[in-house]
Amino acid sequence: MSRSLPTVGPGASAVPVDHAAAAARFTADEARTDWHDGALWHVRRNRDRAAAAVPEWEALRELASAIKEHTLARLDEYLVEFEANALAHGVRVHWARDAAEHNAIVAGILEAAGARRLVKSKSMLTEECGLNPYLEARGVEVVDTDLGERIVQLRQEPPSHIVMPAIHLKKEEIGTLFHERLGTPAGLSDPTALTAAARADLRARFLAADAALTGVNFAVAETGGVVVCTNEGNADLGTALASVHIASLGIEKVVPTLDDLGVFLRLLARSGTGQPLTVYTSHVQAPRAGQALHFVLVDNGRSRQLARAGFWRSLKCIRCGACLNTCPVFRRSGGHSYGASLAGPIGSVLTPGFDLERYATLPFASTLCGSCTAVCPVKVDLDAQLYRWRQQVTAAGLAGRKKTLLARVAGGVLGRPRLFALAGALARALLRRLPRPLLRAGAGPWGAARELPRAPAQSFRSWYRDRQRRQGRTS
Amino acid sequence: MSAREEILRAVRAARPAATPHPDVRAFARELPDAADDLAARFSAAASAAGARILEGRRSDVARLIAGAYPEARVVVSAVAGLAGTAPLGDVPRTLAGIDLFVCEARFGVAENGAVWIPASGAGARAALFLAPHEVVVLEREAMAANLHEACARLDLAGESFGAFVAGPSKTADIEQALVIGAHGPKTLTLILVDG
Numbered sequence: 104m105s106r107s108l109p110t111v112g113p114g115a116s117a118v119p120v121d122h123a124a125a126a127a128r129f130t131a132d133e134a135r136t137d138w139h140d141g142a143l144w145h146v147r148r149n150r151d152r153a154a155a156a157v158p159e160w161e162a163l164r165e166l167a168s169a170i171k172e173h174t175l176a177r178l179d180e181y182l183v184e185f186e187a188n189a190l191a192h193g194v195r196v197h198w199a200r201d202a203a204e205h206n207a208i209v210a211g212i213l214e215a216a217g218a219r220r221l222v223k224s225k226s227m228l229t230e231e232c233g234l235n236p237y238l239e240a241r242g243v244e245v246v247d248t249d250l251g252e253r254i255v256q257l258r259q260e261p262p263s264h265i266v267m268p269a270i271h272l273k274k275e276e277i278g279t280l281f282h283e284r285l286g287t288p289a290g291l292s293d294p295t296a297l298t299a300a301a302r303a304d305l306r307a308r309f310l311a312a313d314a315a316l317t318g319v320n321f322a323v324a325e326t327g328g329v330v331v332c333t334n335e336g337n338a339d340l341g342t343a344l345a346s347v348h349i350a351s352l353g354i355e356k357v358v359p360t361l362d363d364l365g366v367f368l369r370l371l372a373r374s375g376t377g378q379p380l381t382v383y384t385s386h387v388q389a390p391r392a393g394q395a396l397h398f399v400l401v402d403n404g405r406s407r408q409l410a411r412a413g414f415w416r417s418l419k420c421i422r423c424g425a426c427l428n429t430c431p432v433f434r435r436s437g438g439h440s441y442g443a444s445l446a447g448p449i450g451s452v453l454t455p456g457f458d459l460e461r462y463a464t465l466p467f468a469s470t471l472c473g474s475c476t477a478v479c480p481v482k483v484d485l486d487a488q489l490y491r492w493r494q495q496v497t498a499a500g501l502a503g504r505k506k507t508l509l510a511r512v513a514g515g516v517l518g519r520p521r522l523f524a525l526a527g528a529l530a531r532a533l534l535r536r537l538p539r540p541l542l543r544a545g546a547g548p549w550g551a552a553r554e555l556p557r558a559p560a561q562s563f564r565s566w567y568r569d570r571q572r573r574q575g576r577t578s
Numbered sequence: 579m580s581a582r583e584e585i586l587r588a589v590r591a592a593r594p595a596a597t598p599h600p601d602v603r604a605f606a607r608e609l610p611d612a613a614d615d616l617a618a619r620f621s622a623a624a625s626a627a628g629a630r631i632l633e634g635r636r637s638d639v640a641r642l643i644a645g646a647y648p649e650a651r652v653v654v655s656a657v658a659g660l661a662g663t664a665p666l667g668d669v670p671r672t673l674a675g676i677d678l679f680v681c682e683a684r685f686g687v688a689e690n691g692a693v694w695i696p697a698s699g700a701g702a703r704a705a706l707f708l709a710p711h712e713v714v715v716l717e718r719e720a721m722a723a724n725l726h727e728a729c730a731r732l733d734l735a736g737e738s739f740g741a742f743v744a745g746p747s748k749t750a751d752i753e754q755a756l757v758i759g760a761h762g763p764k765t766l767t768l769i770l771v772d773g
Contacts, residue, residue: 142754159609169600176596179589192738198582250760251751267751274753294755302761309761310671326734336707336747336762343704344670354585362602365729368742369689376750379623379690380725383762384742388734391703402585410592 120442122464123548129437135273140434142270147428149377150478157373167370168482170363171419175409181324181357182400188327189398192389197399202232205401209234209316209349210241212397216347218243218313222305224331224338225249226318227265227422228351228401230444234316246308248337250301257284263438263446266375266424271437305337315341317387319352320421321367322398325360328388329398332371332381339385349397350387354405355418367421370480375423408456413491417452419481426475426485432468441465448475448485455492463501466492527562534558606726616688616721617770624691627745628758630767633718639769643680643713646767650678650711656701657682657715670704679709679763685720686768687728687742693768694728696740703739707747712763714743718770 130136154160174181186196199205205228213221221243223229235245235256247256251268255261257280262268269277278292287300317338321330329350331338342348358364372378390396409415427433427447438446443454443462451465466489475485496502497510516526534542535558543550561569579587621631632642639660643653654676655662662680667673681700683693693714700706722728734740747762758764 145754162605166600166602166605169597170602172594173597173599176594178593179586182586182589198580198585200581200584204581248761249751250749254751267754269751270754272753274755277752294752295757297752298749298757298760302759305761310674328734334747335749335760337760339741340704340707340761343707354589359599360602361729361732361734362726365725366602366605368729369725378627378744380627380687380692380742380744382627382744382747384692384744386732386734386737386740388740389738391738400585402588406585406588406592409589409594412594415592415594 117461119461120464122436122440122442122468125440125442126432126436126468129440130435136435138273139271139437143428143434146267146376147425147478150374150425150428151377153373153377153379156379157369163366163369164480164482167366167421167480168419170358170366171481172416174357174359174363175355175415175418178354178357178409181359182354184324185322185327185357186400188325190327192327193396194327194389195395195397197397199399199401199403201403202401205232205351205399205403206234206237208399209351210238210243212347212349212395213238213243213314214241216314216395218347220244220246220308220312221314221316222246222248222309222312222337222341222345223252223315224317224333224341225252225268226316226351227444228318228353228403229316230261231403232351232401234351246305246312248305248309248341249333249335250298250337253301253305254280261439261444264424264427265422265445265447265449271439309340309344312341312345314347314349315345316349316351317342319350319356319398320371321364322352322357323359323361323364323386324357326386326388328386329356330364330368331385331387332368332383333385334376334378334382336383339383342387343391346393347395347397348387348390349399351399351401353401353403355409355420367481371421371423374425374478374480404457408453411456414452414456414488416483417449417485417488419483420449420453420479421481422449423480425478425480426483429474429478431470431472431474436468441468448489449483452483452485452488452492455496459496459499460501463496463499463503466490466496467502467506524562524564531558531562602726603730606724606730609724609726616686616723617718619688620686620691620721621768621770622691623689624686624693624745624768627691628748628766629691629745630765631770632767633770634772636715636771639715639771642769643678643767646713647678647711652676653678653680654701654705654709655680656699656705660715666701666705670702670708673702673705673708676705676709678711678713679705680713680715681706682715683720683743685722685728685731686716687722687725689724690744692728692742692744694732694740694742696734696737698737700739706741706743707762709763710759711765711767712746713767713769715769715771718772 254269263271274292281287433447473486653662746766749760
């Protein structure tokens, strides 16, 4: 079963992502677009309520940002400290330069343990690496156990959101899927009943699993343990039962101390779903009796991103999803339109670093309104980074002919005051005289969904000149 | 060069300018004193997370459990002095058939209604997640105001595992509809005891 859109690695497609074209397919269904927009805005409002209930919220964000920046500036030291403490507890620590190495390490661990059945909990890193198809090709049965992830796995599609993988689906669609795959009664679409069916199906798989793989929210250098946050309890059920636990983590997940961890835990769930804390915040410190515990530390482009002066702060991200929920473009184009394992503003900032040509359209999938930056719990300057990527995309000649030409013409006009005044006068005259359909056609895709403004009688500059003259007379 | 060496070398070469490590304890000390009535704030937050709250003396616990879960046949207890009907087995999978699991938390967190349960308090870690229903005993006085205090209190020495648990397991993955009882317990009852 191949479903992921790995960002890099074995299954990555070389076809450039056309975000605007994919978004147009999504918005063709207007009712669904409105529904999707509303569902995410609801989560954004839950976040607002949770944040407002903490008086020190803004100071907390500042603190979290400062801790992450401090940590990233000494990341090699904290990684070594984390590794030493983990090793002291009997954890086996592996290092992977890239996605292919990560996948090979995981496959090697499973093979050595004779494990054929793997239960997974949410891990954006394994989506990034394309782990599922890699393991399935080697005969491993991979079962995603987070309900949303299970739904998209059964549909053979990637998750559309970091925190809510199946947010793009309606309950009736999930009901049909479960009828076909889990044998629920036809027409059943009640979320409680569907969840119960998934619970029963997955409980049997948990009990039969040979190995469990989890993502990691935080790795604490001073304790050598990892912290996994879930609401469903799926990560814990998997790791408490299986005789092998593999935790895969990007190297940027390290925080120095438990005190630092507390700051991020206060921010993560409030920003992501509006809960004060996820139901389970689990610290995995050492293998259980009879269990093997592996940590796989993955670079896969992170050290390269750390070296980029304008972009290293994106590594502060704690994957809460708040920037997706608030983004007017994400809400109305859906996670799949980004064609990458991470969507939304954070995805558009991280993925161009993997392959600028393939992801050249993503930095333009934004209005640069800055709402993402305003809600980010660790103060990643997302809109500024999107703007910087646009400049790099354009400099590399990847912005596309239309965009490049338009920018060149606009630059030429805006840089010449007299030409600008002339163009303005011409535009006002045309807006008044040309028939409406022709005008809207001339405005391109922008005009397709909008009315053009009524032409003002005069430009701002001439209005201002007149005003100065009048004031000169009265004073 | 090994992957480890290569990654560490690349990270070292990429390091941005150093900045100081913020003092989280100093930040926490500056917060307005929220030490009053922690148990009441804890109860409100835990209820909001879907937990049921009972209160009583330690000697009342068995009676409170029997009253709350009259149907429970197979009860496993990790609380000293509180007998269950089945032993806390060593093999995680043998716990799959239990009706109710009872354990004791070390402390609660007033700001979010979570309780801290280390592996040494849970007995078998799997029971915490396999049981369909769960009772957690907690001393009323054992409260941290917020996660700063809670994290300062964590003692992980000798623990293979520990979890903050806030309410029964839940999901909202189908159309954002909240469903209690995802993969873990469907109900969680907290018993606040005096002394």
